Amino acid sequence: EKIEDRFYQLSQEDATFNFFFVAAGWLLGNTDGEITDVQYQQILNWVGKRCWFPKEFVQKVLDEHDLEQLYHHSIKLLVEHDEDNKVLMLDYLLSIAFIDGAFTENELHFIYRYGHEVGLKDEEIAACISELIPRHFSINVKV
Numbered sequence: 001e002k003i004e005d006r007f008y009q010l011s012q013e014d015a016t017f018n019f020f021f022v023a024a025g026w027l028l029g030n031t032d033g034e035i036t037d038v039q040y041q042q043i044l045n046w047v048g049k050r051c052w053f054p055k056e057f058v059q060k061v062l063d064e065h066d067l068e069q070l071y072h073h074s075i076k077l078l079v080e081h082d083e084d085n086k087v088l089m090l091d092y093l094l095s096i097a098f099i100d101g102a103f104t105e106n107e108l109h110f111i112y113r114y115g116h117e118v119g120l121k122d123e124e125i126a127a128c129i130s131e132l133i134p135r136h137f138s139i140n141v142k143v
Contacts, residue, residue, distance in 0.1 A: 010050060010051060013078075013081060014050040014051070016074050016077050016078055016081075017050060017074075017078065018047050018050050018051055018057060018061075019061060019065075019070050019073075019074045020070075020071070020074035020075065020078060020089060020092075021043060021046045021047050021092060022043060022047060022057070022058050022061040022062065022067075022070075023061070023065070023067040023068075023070040023071035023074060024071055024074075024089070024092065024093060024096070024114075025039065025042065025043035025046070025092070025096045026043070026062065026067055027067055027068065027071055027110070028093055028096050028097060028107060028110050028111075029043075029096055031104065031106035031107055031109075031110050032102075032104055032106055032107070036099075036100040038099045038100050039096055039099055039100055041099075042095055042096055042099045043058060043096070044058060046092055046095070072117070075089065075114070075117060075118060079118050079119075086118045086119075086120065087128060089114070089118070090111070090114065090115065090125075090128050090129075090132065091132050091135070093110070093111050093114060094111070094129065094132050094133065094135075095135075097110075097111065098133075111125070111129070112125055115128075
């Protein structure tokens with residue numbers, strides 16, 4: 001056993017969530033052409049809640065996996081495990097979309113495609129977005 005293997009012995013659920021966080025965050029962030037530094041930091045923050053070395057974990061996933069395939073597979077596993085994971089995953093997607101201060105049409109389309117993939121209707125997706133937006137979006141007004 002290599003030393004690094006000991007640090008990645010995550011529960012199946014933690015590993016699957018982290019695979020989702022990396023794949024979904026990277027794919028969503030790239031809808032505008034490139035991942036911003038704050039989006040990358042946000043991915044690391046979420047991965048870091050379940051893993052000791054998030055940077056290394058993220059790099060390993062990026063180097064060794066097809067992100068599109070990993071994204072869809074992790075969604076399937078997480079939703080099969082617990083239907084309530086749908087909202088947590090949507091919350092994560094919104095955190096990536098809003099962290100850079102620009103919520104784009106491409107990001108919105110990505111989020112709706114995710115919602116459809118997990119069986120949500122447009123009205124349900126819109127309701128979730130409007131409920132979760134205040135957690136991720138703040139308008140800084142200077143007086």
